[in-house]
Amino acid sequence: MLVVHRESGEIEHRSFRELPGYLRADDLLVLNNTRVVPARFFSNDGSREVLRLEPISPLRWRCMVKPGKKFKIGHMVQIGESNGTVREILENGERIIEWDSLVDENVHGHLALPHYMGRDDQPADRERYQTVFAQSAGAIAAPTAGLHFTPQMLSTLPHAFVTLHVGVGTFQPVKVEKLSEHQMHSEVYEVGVETSKRISNAKRVIAVGTTSMRTLETVARDHGKVVPASGSTDIFIYPGFQFRVVGALLTNFHLPKSTLMMLVSAFAGRDLIMKAYTEAIRERYRFYSYGDCMLIV
Incomplete structure (x- = not known):
């Protein structure tokens, strides 16, 4: 664990087990309890790929698809016994696909592991690519800062949960010259009553992961402070x-030119x-999803 003092x-170069030593009285850790779901699907013939971004309803999905030329309006894709029809093509290239029966994600779904891992998902990833406190199903990617915690450590620390269902936006590089023109994918969040109370009583809030930070700052931006709220944020x-x-x-340590890198630069200053x-x-820290972590205080 790299510790950065703003x-x-x-x-400082420390171990994650030393985290409790950096907590003050009346601090509160806020973690994202989303659970990753198998949202990546392949057609029966293997020629087409569907990434479910949002289930508008059980039979109607908002998706990213590959290759786009095989997903024109009216085109069909078969996954297992289910037939999907492309009903809409959105401005950003996403598709609305309607199914004639429920797609069994436990049989046909795959985890959408980050591309930099360089491999397809394996059965063990269904649990390994989850935090120990994952509860609310709906994420495409794991809130990876939470992967460091064991139940034993968490039980000794003051903590509360929010939910933000992490989407593909976490993988998207920033390609525009003006940052204000970058379009984030919308993600669903929820902050409960108990969490909002505990945050209001805390002297310092420590966000575990960029997704927790984005959730809390969204609610405070929209309501003036953290209150019970749910909705979507970009x-x-x-x-x-x-x-x-x-x-x-x-x-964790992030990819260059990513929105996550810009978030930590906003919090601590780019030079630092x-x-x-x-x-x-130089010290050979491990980067990305299963890598080491950084505490910015």
Whole structure:
């Protein structure tokens, strides 16, 4: 665990088991309890791929597809015994597909592992690519900062949960010159009554992962403070953003040119983050989903 001190610029090399030593009285860890679902499907003949972004209803999905030329309006795709028909093509290239029967995701679904892992999913990933506190099913990707926690450690720390169903936006690089023009994918979130109460009583909120941070800052932006709320967010946090809730962040190491890299740069300052990443590379920290973590205080 790399520890980055925003005020002093100090950087420490620690172990994750030392995290409790960095918590103050009345701190609160906020974690994302979303559960990854098998949302990637292949046609029976293997020639087409469907990534379910959102089940509008059990038989009507918003999807990304490959290859696009085989998913024109009226085209059909068969997965198992289910036949899907392309009903709409959205401006961003996503499709609305309607099914004539329920698709069995336990039989035909695959986890959409990050592309940088360089492999297809395996049966063991159904549990390995989950946090130990995963509960609310709906994510395409895991909130990977939470993967570091064991039930034993979590039981000793003050914590609360939010839900944000992580979508494909977490993998999308920023390609525009003006950051304000980058379009984030919308993701569904929920903050419960108990969590909002605990946050209001905490002296410092420590977001576990960028998804927890995005959830909390969305609610505070829309309501002035963290209150019980649910909805969808496409918030894009980049340098210049005014943080209202989060006082510290535990996060993994991210891909360059990603929205996540810009979020941590907004929180700690770009120069300090570049310095921290340079040290992490020199000290051979592991990056990405199953990698090491960074605590920004």
